[in-house]
Amino acid sequence: MRWCLRGGDCSDHFLLTEMISLSSNAWLSMWSTQRFGLSPQTYLDVYIALVLFGTVMVPLRFGVAYSAMRQGSRNLHRLILRSVSIGTMQYFDTTPLGRIVNRFSRDVDCIDNQLQMTFLFLLRVLYSIFSSLAVAIDSQPYVILALLPTVVFYYELMVLYNVTNREIRRVGSIVKALMISLLGEALVGSSTIKAYGCVASIMKESLRRIDRVCASSFLENATNRWLGVRVDFLGNVIVITIALLGVIGTMMSFSTHDIGLVSLSLTMALASTSQLNWLVRMIGTMGADMNSVERILHYTHNIDHEEVPEMDRLVDELREKNTESSDVTATVLVEGVSGGSEGQHPETTAGWLEFREVEMRYRAGLPLVLDRVSFRIEPRQKVGVVGRTGSGKSTLLLTLMRMVEICGGDIIVSGRPICAYGLRELRQQFSMIPQDPVLFDGTVRSNLDPFLDSTPAEVWRALELVGCGSVWSWRAVASTAACRRAGRTTAWASGSCCAWRVRCCGGAAASS
Incomplete structure (x- = not known):
């Protein structure tokens, strides 16, 4: 403890x-x-x-x-x-x-x-x-002769009960989980059960599982009563021993009481x-x-933990802020983890990327997902990676972000191995764009005017104030058209794909 x-x-x-x-x-x-x-x-x-x-x-x-x-x-x-x-x-x-x-x-x-x-x-x-026990031994030292075997028997009884009760409780939790699981399945599939005429069989199985729960509960209560009888017997033995020794000692005067x-x-x-x-x-x-x-x-x-040495510093900051409100503490944590200054980006006008004999497997004993992969992407060069499902397209991105560690070779980003970067510093160099990016859910109108209190002209005016007037037409906004992205999506493949680019301090990027 x-x-x-x-x-x-x-x-x-x-x-x-x-x-x-x-x-x-x-x-x-x-x-x-x-x-x-x-x-x-x-x-x-x-x-x-x-x-x-x-x-x-x-x-x-x-x-x-x-x-x-x-x-x-x-x-x-x-x-x-x-x-x-x-x-x-x-x-x-x-x-x-x-x-x-x-x-x-x-x-x-x-x-x-x-x-x-x-x-x-x-x-x-x-x-x-x-x-x-201390008072009993102090008043009558001879009582310890009767207490020693009683304590040994009590200890053996305690060990036996705890082992048995633990197994009974484990079985009880299992059968109770099975009963609750059947109840949930019956509620979800009630229409199917009625359609196939399985109500009687489901009811029979439910009663059988309820009987098991009741049996385990009864067994647990019976075990407690079994323990209570024997512990009360031991307690009575101790009381009778103290009383007999006190009476015999006083009558025979073999000890001062x-x-x-x-x-x-x-x-x-x-x-x-x-x-x-x-x-x-x-x-x-x-x-x-x-x-x-x-x-x-x-x-x-x-x-397994990622290498985040700055976590110790963040924990110290949170401890220093312990007396402040929970909102302030949460802000400190979010800023410390996700924030970052522009000075942390490499001072280059363009970034480049190189894979050198990279090997990667997800767990020990599994086959290699990336087997001696080597290529180089020059600054401002656009590269598309195409392959069937499971060929390792997403794995390339995971290794680049150090979501998974490589087991061989090296990955160079702007002249430095990725292991030389801190995790925050490395991941701040990249941006991931999903194949179907979502700006927000719902329509433009529902997000700007959720209670429908404004006129279409007022909604259009709000879009112009934030510089989005040229993206949607007035007619589209007035008819609450859904937000649709413009432009093309650079995809890794036709399946679950994503695009990424190397972020650089000078604003240039190497896209792939």
Whole structure:
């Protein structure tokens, strides 16, 4: 739990609070036996002070613990966000989007809420049980002989239950997902099901899957009751052992006993009987919730990243802006990632491009997509790349932008290998134009006047003010004609194609 405890050791506050609570109970038992021979008012004053101190510490420990674990949760979210933000295109191509969304939604929510509540409840129950055992051992040292085998049996019971319950919950989640999947398919294809007369078979399958969900739920409840019976039995063994040793020790006088502490140990042991059951459940629940932390850490340390050295600087800028509003922080991030000054472009009047024996495969073990490709594009030279689907036309562009890394050869842009450029600097040298570029959705009229409050003349006047009067005729605007692009499109091929050009500081370009 180092991530949850990064902001401070909240377990120390729980230990301190439990010691204060135990001190007040112990003081009350000493008051009942007049152990120190003080006046009743003195006993009362000390008891009230201990109770008030414990009352103050209880909300304080929760505040400190929540603050510490919130800090750990923020650290985890920052790490996975940074890791995924600089992930390679290959990672996004091979990882389902739903899985990534699940990490940022379900797992982060589990860490923010369920894991924190489970961990705090586990600490409270754990220290309460330890304090009960400590009082019992202090009042009657011989009770440890009976506690040792009981603790061993309890540990074996806890391990068996957690393993079984984890598998039952896994099966339950699977059968529940199957039931929900069938329900969604039945809703979408209800007309088809009725048309083919499959209502009875679908209903039969639905009832069968519902029975499986109910069976898994019943099995989980039965397992909990099975655990409860055995844990209650162990708790009763502890209580009976403490009581018998106290009575036998007092009757036979083989040990000096404090009646007040013996009574306190019996009271606390009775209260701990129900807590033993909760301890096992909380340990199992926490183990399941920690899977969310494990998955987030896997996405933090086990995915391929692009080389973005400026990311560290951007993270530092965001931390410095932490006290400002979220809008300002978002602006800093967008400007830092996508912005760039013109001085970052190479000081040349024209750009040129050369591929030298370039080899590329998308993943290790796959065949080469580009096999020793070599060509040179001179400044202002227009080149068309034509080929069948899957021949590697788009792959050329991906390697040029370093969306995928080459495994052999070299690519030279304006006299420098692409590996000598930073990713931002390299990608700012190029522009990609889709085969069917879209300026905006809808018609010109609907974008200029979405509520249809203006006359056609006013719409035409607005176009003239922004310099677009020569592009569309007044008749086209008045009839809400759709925006159509003028000119020709330079395409790589007749399929899914794109055009690109090398951007240069002087305004000249080498197009292909």
